Amino acid sequence: MPVWARRLLLALAIAACCLTTRAYAAWSLLPQKRFRFQGLIDAGVLGLYDVGSGIVAWGDWNGDQYLDAFTLSDDRKTLSLTLWDHTDFAFSSHPLFAISPASGDPIINVVPADFNKDGRLDVLVKTQATNSDQLKMELWLGRSIQDGAIESKPLQVPPSTLAQPLVVDATGDMEIDLLGLPYNSSSSLQMWRNSLSATNTTAAFEVQRGPFLSSSDGGEEPCQLADPHSSAFVDIDGDCLADLFLVCAPSSKGSRQRYQIWIAVKPTDKAEGGFTFSRSGQLPLGAGPLSFADMNRDGTTDVVFASCDSKDCYVNVVYNRQMALCDKKVTAAGGAAFDKTQGWADWLTGGHYDDVVSSRRCRRTEALCVADDEFSFDFDGQNGTKALLQVPFSTLLPGHKPLFEDALTANGAKSQPVSLVVGDFDKNGYPDLLVLTIPPGQPSDGTGKTAVNVLRNVRCSAVNSNIKEAQSACKEDDEARWYSVITEGAEVLANIDDARAASWVDVDEDGSLDLMLLRGRRQDRGVRSVTFVQNNYFYDAFFLKALTLNGACSSFCEPAQGPKFRPWGAFLPGASYKFTVLDPNGNRRAQQVGQCSQSSYRPLLTPYSYFGLGRTNNYVESMLVGSTLHAPQHFLSMEGVIPNSQVIISPYADDKDDVDPSRWKRELYLQPGDWIPAVTATLVSLIVALCGFVYFRHQQERRQDEAERKKGVMALNFDAL
Numbered sequence: 001m002p003v004w005a006r007r008l009l010l011a012l013a014i015a016a017c018c019l020t021t022r023a024y025a026a027w028s029l030l031p032q033k034r035f036r037f038q039g040l041i042d043a044g045v046l047g048l049y050d051v052g053s054g055i056v057a058w059g060d061w062n063g064d065q066y067l068d069a070f071t072l073s074d075d076r077k078t079l080s081l082t083l084w085d086h087t088d089f090a091f092s093s094h095p096l097f098a099i100s101p102a103s104g105d106p107i108i109n110v111v112p113a114d115f116n117k118d119g120r121l122d123v124l125v126k127t128q129a130t131n132s133d134q135l136k137m138e139l140w141l142g143r144s145i146q147d148g149a150i151e152s153k154p155l156q157v158p159p160s161t162l163a164q165p166l167v168v169d170a171t172g173d174m175e176i177d178l179l180g181l182p183y184n185s186s187s188s189l190q191m192w193r194n195s196l197s198a199t200n201t202t203a204a205f206e207v208q209r210g211p212f213l214s215s216s217d218g219g220e221e222p223c224q225l226a227d228p229h230s231s232a233f234v235d236i237d238g239d240c241l242a243d244l245f246l247v248c249a250p251s252s253k254g255s256r257q258r259y260q261i262w263i264a265v266k267p268t269d270k271a272e273g274g275f276t277f278s279r280s281g282q283l284p285l286g287a288g289p290l291s292f293a294d295m296n297r298d299g300t301t302d303v304v305f306a307s308c309d310s311k312d313c314y315v316n317v318v319y320n321r322q323m324a325l326c327d328k329k330v331t332a333a334g335g336a337a338f339d340k341t342q343g344w345a346d347w348l349t350g351g352h353y354d355d356v357v358s359s360r361r362c363r364r365t366e367a368l369c370v371a372d373d374e375f376s377f378d379f380d381g382q383n384g385t386k387a388l389l390q391v392p393f394s395t396l397l398p399g400h401k402p403l404f405e406d407a408l409t410a411n412g413a414k415s416q417p418v419s420l421v422v423g424d425f426d427k428n429g430y431p432d433l434l435v436l437t438i439p440p441g442q443p444s445d446g447t448g449k450t451a452v453n454v455l456r457n458v459r460c461s462a463v464n465s466n467i468k469e470a471q472s473a474c475k476e477d478d479e480a481r482w483y484s485v486i487t488e489g490a491e492v493l494a495n496i497d498d499a500r501a502a503s504w505v506d507v508d509e510d511g512s513l514d515l516m517l518l519r520g521r522r523q524d525r526g527v528r529s530v531t532f533v534q535n536n537y538f539y540d541a542f543f544l545k546a547l548t549l550n551g552a553c554s555s556f557c558e559p560a561q562g563p564k565f566r567p568w569g570a571f572l573p574g575a576s577y578k579f580t581v582l583d584p585n586g587n588r589r590a591q592q593v594g595q596c597s598q599s600s601y602r603p604l605l606t607p608y609s610y611f612g613l614g615r616t617n618n619y620v621e622s623m624l625v626g627s628t629l630h631a632p633q634h635f636l637s638m639e640g641v642i643p644n645s646q647v648i649i650s651p652y653a654d655d656k657d658d659v660d661p662s663r664w665k666r667e668l669y670l671q672p673g674d675w676i677p678a679v680t681a682t683l684v685s686l687i688v689a690l691c692g693f694v695y696f697r698h699q700q701e702r703r704q705d706e707a708e709r710k711k712g713v714m715a716l717n718f719d720a721l
Contacts, residue, residue: 036536039489040454040515043507043532047090048082054518054528058505058606059112059121060569061096062145065646065669066509067606068096070123074527076106076413079125081149089508097149102156103136105129106413111167111599112569112607114550115139115176115204116196119557119567125154126164130412134183135160139204144562155204158192159183163225165192167573167599168233168244170211172266172273172630174550174572174651179244181224182207189222189246211274213265219277223248223260228417230289233574234301234597237263237278238322238363239371240626240635242574242597244275245303247283247290256282263371266630273630281379284316285309288404289419292597293431295389295457296481298324299368299578299590303377304420304433306402313393313401315420315433315455315483318379321387322372325580325590326362368578368590369624369635391483395467397453399440406500408447410526416501417601423504425513427541427612429581429591430457430481434502434515447522449497452515454490455483492533500528503604507532511543511644513610542613542643548575548595548625551651554665568648571596571607572628579623579641581616588621589614613643627651629659636661645670 048055053072056079061068066084069091073080080095101107105127115122120142127136137157140150157178165180170191178192189212192205212222225231229247236243244262251258260280267273283290284307291304300320307314363370378387393400405415421434433455442448460474460482473480501518515533520526550572558564575595580588593611613620620641627634629651641647650665 037489038538039536040492041534041536042492042495043514043534045530046507046532047085047088047093048530051518051528051530052076052078052080053526054501054520055503055516055530055604056107056602057110057112058503058604060607061112061121061142061149063566063568065568067505070110070112071095072107075411076108076526077101077104079107079110079123084508086508096145099123099125099140099150099154101125101127101136101138102154103127103129103138105132105136106411108135108414109164109600109602113167113176113573114142114552114567114570115194116141116201117175117550117552117570118559119552119565119570120144121569123150124157124167128162128414133162135162135164137165144559144565146562155202157205158207161227163227163229163249164600166225166231166233169242169572169574169628170274172264172628174627174629176550176573178205179210187224189225212262213272213274213276215276220260220280222246222262223258223280225249226257228289228601230291230305230417230419230598231600232290232292232594232597233599234292234594235576235592235626236261236301236320237371237373237375238300238369238592239264240369240576240578240624241266241630242576242594242626242628243278245290245292248280256285257287258282264628264630266632266634279376281377284379287316288402289417289601291419291422292594293422294592295319295422295431296479297429297589297591298322299363299580299592300375301592301594303379304422306404306420306435308401315389315391315393315396315435317389317481318377319387319389320375320377322375323361323363325588326364363590365580365588365590365622368580368622369626386477386480389473389481390469392469393437395469396455396483396485397437397451400437400451400453401444403436403438403446403450403500405446406520407445408500408520408522408525413526418501419603421502421504421604423513424543424610424612425454425504425535426456426537426539427512427543427614428457428539429541429589429612429614432457433483434504436499436502439497450499452493452496452499452502452517454486454493454515456486457481458484489537496531501602501604503606504610505606506545506610507534509646511545512536516604541615543610544579544613544620544641544643545608545610545646546577546593546595546625547608547646547648548572548627549648549650549652551627551653554650554652555667567650569607572651573597573599574628575609576626577609577611577623578626580621581613582618582621584615584617608646616643619643623647625649627661631659633659633661636664636666638666642668642670 051071052074057070058067068083078100080098082091109126111124122142123140125138136159138154140154161181165178168179170177175194189210193208195206226249231247232245233242241264246260248258261278262275263278286308288306295302295317300322303318381388403418407415422431424431435453437451460480463482498519499517500520503516504513505516507514512535514535517531518528520528550570553567556564557567573596577593593609595609623638625636646669648667653659
């Protein structure tokens with residue numbers, strides 16, 4: 001090799017070392033990870049120094065994919081909105097706007113949603129005067145930030161009784177209605193039908209007959225809602241179309257609360273659409289507020305709540321028993337007659353049916369959104385742990401009792417119900433629980449000290465063998481679930497003894513579920529402070545976030561006046577997601593998640609849905625997105641969704657008569673890591689170095705070829721002579 005070539009290679013090697021050093025230096029100059037401790041970290045107030053009576057709702061007001069906070073003043077007569085500032089990793093120091101109800105009464109609940117279907121969030125404000133039996137409502141319409149963010153005057157809404165109406169899509173047109181009992185009206189449930197349109201901007205709702213269909217078999221009449229109640233607009237029968245789970249008032253004082261389930265029915269040429277009665281039953285005595293989630297990862301929505309009796313208190317999970325997913329693996333379940341070729345084909349399509357269909361009812365992966373009319377709930381536990389899981393508090397938190405309500409209020413305000421907060425903080429696909437409890441020796445009404453606990457959803461086989469209840473559950477079902485209290489890395493929770501409400505929320509949208517705790521002291525009964533707890537555990541698992549919009553616009557809303565904007569705040573209550581993933585062992589798992597299914601009594605739910613996928617080495621195999629649209633096809637099928645991303649679906653159609661889901665707008669957003677710029681710089685540097693090396697080698701070869709050519713010509717001339 002010529003001397004100049006050796007010198008060139010040496011220079012390139014030195015340059016590569018320098019570039020690597022510079023890339024490492026650039027890496028060190030990038031913003032480092034904000035929190036390094038592996039566990040839960042006290043993140044402080046994050047700019048919300050004065051939240052008055054607390055955070056009452058979440059919403060993405062400006063459509064930037066970051067959650068903003070709605071807070072109440074100390075006297076509960078002023079509602080403020082504070083935007084999240086991603087650059088400062090905190091909420092803005094000044095509210096975007098503040099509104100006060102025209103009635104002057106204290107605010108008891110706030111529902112942010114897009115009521116006039118213009119792509120912007122609006123605010124439904126519910127107020128109640130002291131000692132009044134009437135619930136007044138006002139609708140404040142949102143505007144662009146350039147126009148002042150919100151209208152100066154609200155639209156008046158017909159009042160209701162004290163049982164707060166819940167947000168539903170009663171007519172199946174993806175417009176938000178209300179369901180409840182109007183004040184001074186009949187004793188049956190009615191709906192506030194959304195009447196806003198381009199030609200009607202003054203009358204928000206029209207009270208009409210409830211969307212309940214009479215059944216031929218003489219089903220029950222709609223019940224009266226309890227006060228408080230934890231009713232939900234969520235898919236129950238598995239068809240990806242939201243149904244109604246109503247929590248009814250007890251028939252007499254001291255008796256058990258009842259529930260009713262009404263199934264959504266699409267209109268046909270011969271019948272109108274609405275909700276038809278399915279079944280009813282009694283809740284256990286001493287049951288607290290209900291939450292809804294797929295707790296055992298079988299693709300159905302279960303019911304979760306705490307309860308107490310004379311012996312103990314319990315975490316209850318009432319499983320929604322439906323058709324399970326068909327065979328997940330090729331097995332010899334068919335015995336000697338099992339066809340292996342057919343078995344592999346069935347495995348690829350999601351399982352198989354046995355010859356005897358009655359003994360083998362299951363769902364194929366392509367039929368996840370098929371209703372199972374034979375679904376059932378067993379609130380009394382007569383069918384074992386496969387139907388009802390009861391975890392005694394004595395095995396989790398001895399001496400503790402669940403906090404059922406926030407009674408630390410002032411100025412005649414009513415107590416707010418406190419439910420078990422569901423969220424998959426470890427991303428394993430099995431939702432965990434955030435539970436507020438009353439420690440031993442504290443007042444039973446919850447006005448004293450409290451405790452914050454995170455209960456992890458684990459297999460019962462992973463629980464201490466001394467817990468006989470867990471071992472009994474394992475004997476009935478080797479995949480049975482149990483709960484364990486998180487202590488390692490959660491020391492920060494032990495220092496919080498005044499939490500009154502809690503919520504799972506993804507702070508700064510980094511892909512992990514964090515904790516928001518509202519705290520209150522006995523000496524300041526109506527005043528709250530906020531503490532955010534960052535979830536900095538490392539789990540080798542994936543997640544997915546999904547947001548279904550209400551179809552107000554496609555990718556952008558383009559109003560006649562004002563700039564175009566993203567409609568990312570206009571979420572659709574009642575949307576649902578069903579999907580399957582393959583774990584590293586080749587097992588196919590089905591999951592179901594609802595979107596913002598509860599709206600009464602400050603549930604503090606986020607507008608998007610967050611779900612863990614567990615460990616997987618593949619894409620999300622099949623994902624079905626269900627809307628509330630009463631159309632022949634109401635759900636969208638997606639395949640190959642990338643984990644650790646956010647999916648946004650807009651069921652928008654230019655022609656309202658053409659609502660083909662295949663035309664819905666789908667967008668997927670990946671969260672870039674902090675290491676992306678450093679890796680990019682290193683990669684570009686190496687590519688430049690390699691290109692330079694190839695170029696100089698190419699020039700070297702050309703010179704050698706030219707020298708050999710000239711040498712050959714000279715030899716030819718010499719021979720000719």
